[in-house]
Amino acid sequence: MTEDAETVYQALLGRIGEGAPRRRLAPTRRVLELLGDPQSAFPIIQIAGTNGKTSTSRITESILRAYGLRTGLFTSPHFVSFTERISIDGEPISDEAIAANWDDILPYVEMVDAELEAADEKRLTFFEVLTVLAFASFADAPVDVAVIEVGMGGEWDSTNAADAAIAVFTPIGMDHAAQLGNTVAEIARTKAGIIKPGITAVTAPQSAEALAEIERAAELSEATLVRAGTEFDLLDDRVAVGGQLITVRGRAATYDELYLPLYGDHQGVNAAVAIAAVESFLGGGAIPLSAEPLGDGVGTATSPGRLQLVGTDPTILVDAAHNPHGAEALVDALGRYFDADEIAFVVGVLADKDAAGILATLSPIATRFHLTQPQSDRSIPFEDLTSIALAVGGVEADGYERLEDALEDARTWAAAGDKRLVVVTGSIVLGGEAAAFADDQGWKP
Incomplete structure (x- = not known):
């Protein structure tokens, strides 16, 4: 039996690393199928983009948790400890839980590894297995909702083996060009692949070329698109001790002077996106968020490694x-x-x-x-x-x-x-x- 998170991490490090992702979803889906599709046991808010994914994910999770929901949060890479990547109810997963879930998924991971090798394909990568481990851990907890940060891209990222209820886009720019494309439009097209039929997609302010790709994907999927500057907006942000005071026009109401303990105008934008995503998840964008849990959720949000x-x-x-x-x-x-x-x-x-x-x-x-x-x-x-x-x-x-x-x-x-x-x-x-x-x-x- 596996005893701790470090043993799990070392086993993952023996696989193809995160810098060389595979453009495929079938192997991840195959393992999840063998496990009984744990990713279907809870609704998902999936977050893609170039910058701000982790902060937006953490603010979104903090608001949901303030509403009394048991949350799962999957982010990458980790800042100090590997267990930061899989958090349950606001805390990194325990050594005992991650070891137990690793032991549960390993036989099925090895089964799919063998199938891939028999087909002359590379075995499951670090991030593919980590994604399976996160979904299995959230189902085991269990959680009421999971906030899932895309690893790289979107369309073929292993997190996209799950069907999200809400797709969220933070600002998209040039990054990982070798894997995603040489233009912002190409990169946005790949990221827009997380939009599934009939869901709600929420986007931060984007360049014209990135927004065009998100709009195209939403139209093809008959998804509801919620755009910054149109359906919601950051109206004001003012410097405050330890962070800032923000006023956000949400989908259902305007939320005045929320304290956000993070620095940077971009963090105010991230918070506005998170609020619109939570509005979309909890009430379809039609029901205002309650002042106390919203204030608590925004006011206790953290984002390690961001200023x-x-x-x-x-x-x-x-x-x-x-x-x-x-x-x-x-x-x-x-x-x-x-x-x-x-x-x-x-x-x-x-x-x-x-x-x-x-x-x-x-x-x-x-x-x-x-x-x-x-x-x-x-x-x-x-x-x-x-x-x-x-x-x-x-x-x-x-x-x-x-x-x-x-x-x-x-x-x-x-x-x-x-x-x-x-x-x-x-x-x-x-x-x-x-x-x-x-x-x-x-x-x-």
């Missing part, structure tokens, strides 16, 4: 921006929510990301770059990332093989002056490592 404070004196933030669009949101948020004259960015990027675009976006507000690498076989080596930063130009750039050294030097620099800030960004993997190191060093009382 997260991990150190004080000097201030050190971690942000998961991993593409130019995310870096733009980070730059905007830093300018509005933080009073800093100089900023050191500690940056590490995975090889399938637009590192030059990220650095070019950050450079106008950067005083210095500390270039390093996450502990991943997909990382851009720190020497190469330093060369990219020097080519971008305009900012002093130093390379570090170890994140710890990059952080220590940045922290020393920040402590030597007034109104200096350190921001770790470029990869959620790097952010998780930085948060763990800062916690170990006691940088935040």
Whole structure:
């Protein structure tokens, strides 16, 4: 019998990784069928997009839980601990539960592995098996509703083996071009594949080309499309201590001055999308949400690794921006929510990301770059990332093989002056490592 989550994680790591997804749904569906279709035991809100998926998923789950529903939440990648990816009722799944569910699904996973190998196909991937594990865990809990974040793309992502009641789209931009397409329209077309016949789809503000693909998919599926700026909107957001106050025009009512403990205008947009999704789920968009649970749900939402404070004196933030669009949101948020004259960015990027675009976006507000690498076989080596930063130009750039050294030097620099800030960004993997190191060093009382 499996004893803990680490054993499960190591078994998953032995499979094809998340950076090389398979464009297929049949193997995931086959395992789920053998398990009795656990994904059909609860309604699903499925969330796709380029940026903001995790934050929107977490805000949506928090509101639903405030309504007294037992929730499941599936997000990726994890920030610090593997069990963060599968949460039940607001808490990462326990070692005992994940081990028990792993033991339940493993014989069927191995059965499908054998079928695939007999057909000269690759066995189930890390993310395919993880998706099955999440669905099985939610059915076992059991949950009343699950919020499921798409891993990559949408149409052929393993999470799409389930039929969602609500499909949600956060802003779509360029990312994972090698897997999803070379234009925003191509990427949006793949993501729009989560829209199933007759359901409700909710979308954040989109570029014209992305919105056209979502509208086309909704029309073909005879789905109800709920658009930001038309059926709902973020009317106002104001800086507040520890976050912001937002006013949202929902589908059924306007919700005034909700406290959101997250920084950044983009988080206000994410919250508005989450509110519209919950309205659509609970009352078909026709019934206003009750003030107390809505306020509690929005007011207790968390999103680790999104402008997260991990150190004080000097201030050190971690942000998961991993593409130019995310870096733009980070730059905007830093300018509005933080009073800093100089900023050191500690940056590490995975090889399938637009590192030059990220650095070019950050450079106008950067005083210095500390270039390093996450502990991943997909990382851009720190020497190469330093060369990219020097080519971008305009900012002093130093390379570090170890994140710890990059952080220590940045922290020393920040402590030597007034109104200096350190921001770790470029990869959620790097952010998780930085948060763990800062916690170990006691940088935040």
